[in-house]
Amino acid sequence: MAKIACQHLIPILGSPLKYSFCKTHFLQLRNSTGNANLIDRPVFRRRFSSSSTISMSLKAGIVGLPNVGKSTLFNAVVENGKAQAANFPFCTIEPNVGIVAVPDPRLQVLSDLSKSQRIVPASIEFVDIAGLVKGASHGEGLGNKFLSHIREVDSILQVVRCFEDNDIVHVNGKVDPKSDIDIINLELIFSDLDQIEKRIEKLKKGKAKDSQSKLKEEAEKSALEQIRQALMDGKPARAVTLTDFEKESIKNLCLLSMKPVIYVANVAESDLAEPNDNPHVKEVTKLASDLQSGLVTISAQVESELTELPIGERVEYLKSLGVNESGLGNLIRATYGLLGLRTYFTSGEKETKAWTILAGMTAPQAAGIIHSDFEKGFIRAETVAYDDFVAAGSFAAAREKGLLRSEGKSYVVQEGDVMLFRFNV
Ligand SMILES: Nc1ncnc2c1ncn2[C@@H]1O[C@H](COP(=O)(O)OP(=O)(O)OP(=O)(O)O)[C@@H](O)[C@H]1O
Numbered sequence: 001m002a003k004i005a006c007q008h009l010i011p012i013l014g015s016p017l018k019y020s021f022c023k024t025h026f027l028q029l030r031n032s033t034g035n036a037n038l039i040d041r042p043v044f045r046r047r048f049s050s051s052s053t054i055s056m057s058l059k060a061g062i063v064g065l066p067n068v069g070k071s072t073l074f075n076a077v078v079e080n081g082k083a084q085a086a087n088f089p090f091c092t093i094e095p096n097v098g099i100v101a102v103p104d105p106r107l108q109v110l111s112d113l114s115k116s117q118r119i120v121p122a123s124i125e126f127v128d129i130a131g132l133v134k135g136a137s138h139g140e141g142l143g144n145k146f147l148s149h150i151r152e153v154d155s156i157l158q159v160v161r162c163f164e165d166n167d168i169v170h171v172n173g174k175v176d177p178k179s180d181i182d183i184i185n186l187e188l189i190f191s192d193l194d195q196i197e198k199r200i201e202k203l204k205k206g207k208a209k210d211s212q213s214k215l216k217e218e219a220e221k222s223a224l225e226q227i228r229q230a231l232m233d234g235k236p237a238r239a240v241t242l243t244d245f246e247k248e249s250i251k252n253l254c255l256l257s258m259k260p261v262i263y264v265a266n267v268a269e270s271d272l273a274e275p276n277d278n279p280h281v282k283e284v285t286k287l288a289s290d291l292q293s294g295l296v297t298i299s300a301q302v303e304s305e306l307t308e309l310p311i312g313e314r315v316e317y318l319k320s321l322g323v324n325e326s327g328l329g330n331l332i333r334a335t336y337g338l339l340g341l342r343t344y345f346t347s348g349e350k351e352t353k354a355w356t357i358l359a360g361m362t363a364p365q366a367a368g369i370i371h372s373d374f375e376k377g378f379i380r381a382e383t384v385a386y387d388d389f390v391a392a393g394s395f396a397a398a399r400e401k402g403l404l405r406s407e408g409k410s411y412v413v414q415e416g417d418v419m420l421f422r423f424n425v
């Protein structure tokens, strides 16, 4: 297998611990409203191919201590990103937002078979957030405002400094991934505790009107109590096993420590070929596994330098570092997986397009991502698995070979389904 400038360990998909979607973000997915109310800043886009445009997206927030390489990583992922990255803490104050296409080789295959005029990949929004310091939840550093930026993202990429360089300031004086991870986790936990206390107080005052609201309130109280206990024990909210009803009842709180996390071990270029020889990386790997989170090892510096080079020279540069491929594709795919997202395709002469859905969505819900009329008037979905489509070569050929299925309202869309919706308006 080709050696790449990144390793990743994606947490098990489908784990109930992993996914928390705020209502607003879910609506955003459905309505593709861009970067909504988060920040009034330019949105950068990563190029995919000259004929591509990008559709809907969910947000991944890049967080970490100050000066660990967050903006450097952002500029590399969002290829033409212009976030200021420099060797001083709190270089970033206002978040930078960029939309990134999710690389998926299946798109080109489908497009070639269907002779499509263009390809539209799925996308994720990356948000480069200011550095957090100890005491942020009590207003230290840049304070609470920045925790609120984290509240608005769907998942967290926590950049952990694993490179030694005396010229680059570490806010706590030395490279120490465990301490860095603990600091961030504690700040998220303190902020959640604060929110939970306030909510519990509010619930005590309010009176539920009917039995349905009473049930809801009971579920919420129970969830809040369980999470409060976990937080007091230093555990994140995502470590608590809740019933679906309880999960639903606290969704609007958008708890920070409920969000799924990928730790991004940021290594020096000299460590890229054998990252596991770096003891800091070993430590982050262990912590990521203990915290039921994902891990990606990458050199933000190398990735950002790569984007400055002409495409032809990139492979040479990577080879000189002992790797064959950039690690960004894996990072983006790992993030997409972490968000609990699935892809289905539509493919025809006009375009081949990747549509993003949540795991478990039914055919009408998936159709509703394209247009609400498709969901309202849904009749059936002609569906063929990606591999079967490729083997047959087209919808028509798949039908002839009996590979095309006519699925109804209760069908749960599978990863890689190629679909054609029949609907009434
Ligand atoms: N893998 C790496 N190896 C060496 N230097 C790096 C690496 N990653 C980032 N740096 C350097 O670290 C410095 C800080 O980077 P950057 O501005 O991206 O940090 P940041 O986390 O965004 O900081 P802030 O919180 O202040 O916004 C820059 O000088 C950058 O070049």
Ligand SMILES: [Mg+2]
Pocket: 070, 071, 072, 084, 085, 091, 092, 128, 129, 130
């Ligand atoms: Mg920055």
